[in-house]
Amino acid sequence: MKCGIVVFPGSNCDRDSFHILKEIxxxxxxxxxxKENSLKKFDLIVLPGGFSYGDYLRPGAIAKFSPIMKSIMEYAENGGKLxxxxxxxxxxxxxxxxxxxLMRNxxxxxxxxxxxxxxxNDQTPFTSNSSKGSVLKLPIAHADGRYFADENTLKELEDNDQVVLRYCDSSGMVASENNPNGSLTNIAGIVNKSKTIxxxxxxxxxQADPAWPNVDGQVIFRSLIQSS
Amino acid sequence: MPLPPSPLVNIDNIESLGLTLPEFERIQHLLGRNPNWTELGIFSVMWSEHCSYKSSKVHLKNLPTEGPRVVQGPGENAGVVDIGDGKVAVFKIESHNHPSFVEPFQGAATGVGGILRDIFTMGARPIALLNSLRFGDPEEPRTRYLLRGVVNGISSYGNCVGVPNVGGEINFDFCYDNNNLVNVFCLGVADKDRIFLGNASGVGNSVLYVGSKTGRDGIHGASLLASSEFDETTEAKRPTVQVGDPFTEKLLIEACLEAMEHDWIVGIQDMGAAGLTSSSFEMADRSGTGVELDLSKVPMRETGMTPFEILLSESQERMLFVIEKGHEEEAKKIFEKWDLDAVVIGQVTDTGVMRMTMEGEEVVNLPIHAVVESAPQLVRPTKKPNYIEAVDTLNLNIIPDLERGEGILKLLLKSLNIADKSWAYKQYDHMVGINTLVMPGSDAAVIRVKETNKALAISVDCNSRYCHLNPFRGAQIAVAECFRNIACSGGVPIGLTNCLNFGNPEKPEIMWQFEQAVLGIGNVCNYFSVPVVSGNVSLYNETKGKSIYPTPVVAAVGLLEDQTKHCTQWFKNPGDHIALLGLTLEEIGGTDYLENYLDLCQGSVPALDIKYERMLHQLCVELIQNDLIQSAHDCSEGGLAVAIAESCFSGPNQTLGATIELKSSIRNDALMFGESQSRIVISYSPDKKEVIEERVNNAGIDFSSLGIVGGNDLTVQLNDKEFIKEKISTLEEAWREPLKRYGG
Known part of the structure; x- marks a missing residue:
């Protein structure tokens, strides 16, 4: 499996993703x-965390117009994992x-x-290495993470099983008390309809480096390896 | 376009630049002529307290700065200490007090920006930030505004550049009412053979300006804002505060580190305080060279800027490079890749003179060494303040001892200085970089060093109440506690940096405090053989004649040879035994107990036996390295009771109770809330009891068995009488809520 990590000038978790994929x-x-205009062949492309172009306007708003995104869009439309x-x-x-x-927290x-x-949902390439209902302890670090969608979109997400992660308590119960940022129905992660993005x-x-006792984050990457 | 005429230089307007008449006469004597207005501006910043250390230098000579690990001591952008495996730790702490009071968000943000540049300037990738923040009386409405602004400023800048903010301290005291302190620490790691210094050597080499354009912000930040007291005109100084752009800083970090992979870089320095002036003068002075600069080539944000403004601007995110002649295009290519301005603005010469032109006209012609090294070195008078005798006495007979302890324990846990600080550090990304082995909330942060098995422990400390009561011992304790925090995490201190925050040095009483505190730091560092490798002095922390308490903040870096052998302060398992290493004396002077319960800031500061302290640290590290203990927590503010309570509930995963039984002949309040030094609360599995006691015995350290971890309560029996019995959840809530509620 060959992975690519996109580096925007303000990416700051790019090296962390690289460390886990390559070293761990x-x-x-x-x-x-x-600034690249074309893509080699990859089995997985990661858009890492950070502040792509400073994000002074709105997180990700400028990144949309960066040269590489055209190729990424094509890659995604052709079913590449993102x-x-x-x-x-x-x-x-x-x-x-x-x-x-994603709105302000x-x-x-x-x-x-x-x-x-x-x-x-354990039927996606990103989650297949675990089972539905299992609880992962994962770090969050953001100012704009409050997921929102209109009623129809939410219904569509639910109907197609596109919600993959929800904030919960340590026993797995999803309730408003354990919603850190105000996300709609505690949504923490979603996939597209065809489950490739x-x-x-x-x-x-x-949370994937064995220097810490908890390596729950490996579930996501191991699922991707399994499905590749 | 002809330059606008400069103001004439005369006795009336030199003071507007912060220079004194004797200083002006010294300049005339050095030059053999009158300086022009731009040159006078250069002297005003280079000879400011902030840049020249004119009041403090004579005392700073008393600090130990050498040692086998020291690669670079004070005098450069940051200190450098060898950590083995071909790696070095690069670190420094710096103040941004005055700007953060005038404009808390930008002041704190640019404080972070400045210290980051000091670190990556040396060729190191910054891997951790810490801070020490001090605010005034929480009841004052402005305090909350300042707290929020400062925390928000640190958070927005650090999070964006992607350097984790892993710890620090937040303290409130009325002495900071109109003079909050923002001290920011940064640690970086570099390869030992790739350290860069601020040199401008090699005649003919090019001077390259890199980064943000120069604007009119920050003019006189160093000379007028940081080197004078606050008064009614302070608000009008808001425009002297710089504005930060963390995104550009991030680009600078990456671009500079990429450029530094090449051998054609001769020297590099951040344009920090006093901007282009101090960077160009200091680099040339270190190399004994001259420099010619064409100021018209400096990238400018606005039109019509005068040479004076260009030279004194403190616009952020700018660096000055000297690169070997012939490599200009290569260098520019790297900075263009990161969309940064990079312009050759001059050359290195052999004249020893700084010659600057603008639009072809000579605007500055100054002997470099005279500007940098001829700032007056003052031996200011010192005088022991009268208050010292008065506060040093405390008659214990008039303070009735405590019968029960729950009320006081809750009072202390609720006090903002002891209460949980997670409201602040949860706003800081403290994990980015995936090196944070011990997250904020334990005695010291522990950061792993990638490509090695090692880790570094960092702690920032100062109890300014102690320093007010006894500056020498207060400073000693600041260092001792800092080293103790590192020992509790499993590290051995290898270097220290300090940020000396004091009042107006023109007052002999303030200079006495300063002198005593520096001696105190030097005393403990000498004994522990820990060099002071960098630092910063912030004077004039006064408003309308009222000074802050002396606040010599120290930050130490400790080494863990094996990163897996780190320890945290919280209890881990029900059934583990709890014990105290060290001796509790009957001393309550200067404690949080007296301050919070009786509103007294009085008495003798706790005694400190540095020989015993060092033996204690060696023992603690030995116990951690041999996997004998589960937790270690320094006893400091709030004493033994607070240390035990924090060990019960400060961990990230669980809250555990504890049952404590103690027998003692000293007063209950001193036993439970006194702040005797050189004490550590440990917990361990019962099967380790014998081997621990044997090692403690061999080490010559006092050991008292305290009790057992577990249950839903914290109960303390003193001499067979119940002293504390409270639900641990109640205590935890008392500790968790206050800052969250206050900060909102």
């Missing part, structure tokens, strides 16, 4: 510079590759914490 999981991994983490998720929404928006503050999330606010790459 031993996958062939390359950088993709945001994982957007945090800022990467925000970019996927700005580009329209996933439905909905309900607290209006940046939140960095480790929170439990429940796996809602996934966006999530939690950072699986931050």
């Amino acid at each position: 999981l031993g996958l062939e991994t390359e950088w993709i510079w945001h 994982l957007g983490i945090c800022n990467g998720f925000q970019i996927l929404l700005e580009c329209g590759l996933l439905p909905g928006v 309900i607290s209006h503050a940046f939140i960095c914490d480790t929170v439990p999330v429940r796996l809602e 996934c966006g999530m606010m939690p950072h699986p790459e931050r």
Whole structure:
């Protein structure tokens, strides 16, 4: 499996994703510079966390217009696997590759914490290495992570089983008390209809190095390896 | 376009630049002529307290700065210490007090930006930020505004550049009412053979300006804002505060580190305080060279800027490089890749003179060494303040001892200085970079060093109440506690940096405090053989003649040879035993207990035996390295009771109760809330009891068995009488809520 990590000038979790994919999981991994106009062949492309172009306007709003995104859109339309983490998720929404928006956290503050999330669908290439209902403890770190979509979009997401992660308590119960940012129905991560594109606010790459006792984040990457 | 006429230089307007008449006469003498207005501006910033250390230098000489690990001591952008495996730790702490009071968000944000540049300037990738924040009385409406602004500023800048903010301290005291402190620390790691210094050597080499364009922001930040007291005109100084752009900083970090892979970089320095002036003068002075600059080539944000404004601007996110002649295009290509301005603005010469032109006209012609090294070195008078004698006495007989302890324990846990600080650090990305082995909330942060098995522990400390009561011992304790925090995490201190925040040095009483505090830091560092490798002095922390408490903030970096052998402060398992390493004396002077319960800031500061302290640290690290203990927590503010309570509930995963039984002949309040130094609360599995006691015995350290972890309550029996019995969840809530509620 060959992975590519897109580097926008303000990406700051790019090196972390690279570390996990290459050093920890031993996958062939390359950088993709945001000014490039074409793509080599990849089995997975990661849009990492960070502040792509400073995000002074709106997270991901400028990234949508970067040179590389044209090739990424083509790659995605041809069924290539695409994982957007945090800022990467925000970019996927700005580009329209996933439905909905991410608004300012309900607290209006940046939140960095480790929170439990429940796996809602194990029938995707991003989650198949675990089972529905299992609880992962994953870090979040964002100011704009409050997922929102209109009623029809939400219904469509539910009907197609597109919600993959929801914020919950440590036993897996999803309730408003354990919704860190005010996301609609506690949504923390979704996939597109064909389950090839996934966006999530939690950072699986931050909880995947065995230097820490918890390696829950490996579930996402191991699923991708399994399905490749 | 002809330059607009400069103001005439005369005795009336030199003061508007913050220069004194004797200083002006010294300049005339050095030059043999009158300086022009632009040159006078250069002297005003280079000779400011902030840049020249004119009041403090004579005392700073008393600090130990050398040692076998020191690669670079004070005098460069940051200190550098060898950590083995071909790697070095690069670190420094710096203040941004005055700007953060005038404009909290931008002041704090640019403080972070500035310290980051000091680190990557040396060739190191920044891997951790910490901060020490001090605010005034929480009841004052402005305090909350300042707290929110500062935390938000740090958060927005650090999060965007992607350097984790892994710890620090937040303290409130009325002495900071109109003078909050924002001290920011940064640690970077570099390859030992790839360290870069601020040199401008090699005649004919090019001077390259890199980064943001120069604007009119921050003019006189160093000379007028940071080097004078606050008064009614302070609000009008808001435009002297710089504005930060963390995205550009991020580009600068990546571009500079990429450029530094090449051998054609001769030297590099951040344009920080006093901007282009200090960077160009200091680089040339270190190399004994001259420099010629064409100011017309400086990228400018606005039109019509005068040479004076260009030279004194403190616009952020700018760097000055000296690169080997012939490599200009290569360098520009790297910076263009990162969409940064990079312009050759001059050359290195052999004249020892700084010659600057603008539109072909000579605007500056100054001997470099005279500007940099001839700032007056003052031996300011010192005098022990009268208050010292008065506060040093405390008659214990008039303070009745406590019969029960729950009320005081809750009072202390609720006090903002002891209460949980997660409201702040949850707004900081403290995990980015995936190196944070011990997250904020334990005694010290522990950061792993990739490509090695090592880790670095970092702690920032100062109890300014102690320093007010006794500046020498207060500073000693700041260092001792900082090292103790590192020992509790499993590290051995290898270097220290300090940020000395004091009042107006023109007052002999303030200079006495300063002198004493520096001696105190030097004393402990010498004994522990820990060098002071970098630092910063912030004077004039006064408003309308009222000074802050002396606040010598110290930050130390400790080394863990094996990153897996790190320890945290919270209890891990029900059934584990709890014990105290160290001795509790009957001393309550200067404690949080006295301050919160009786509103007293009085008495002798706790005694400190540095020999015992060092033996304690060696023992603690030995116990951690041999996997004998589950937790270690320093006893500091709030004493033993607070340390035990925090060990019960400060962990990220669970809250555990504890049952404590103690026998002692000293007063209950001193036993439970006194702040005797050199004490550590540990917990361990019962099967380790014998081997621990044997090692403690061999080490010559006092050991008292305290009790057992577990249950839903914290109960404390003193001499067979119940002293504390409270639900641990109630205590936890008392500790968790206050700052969250206050910060909102």
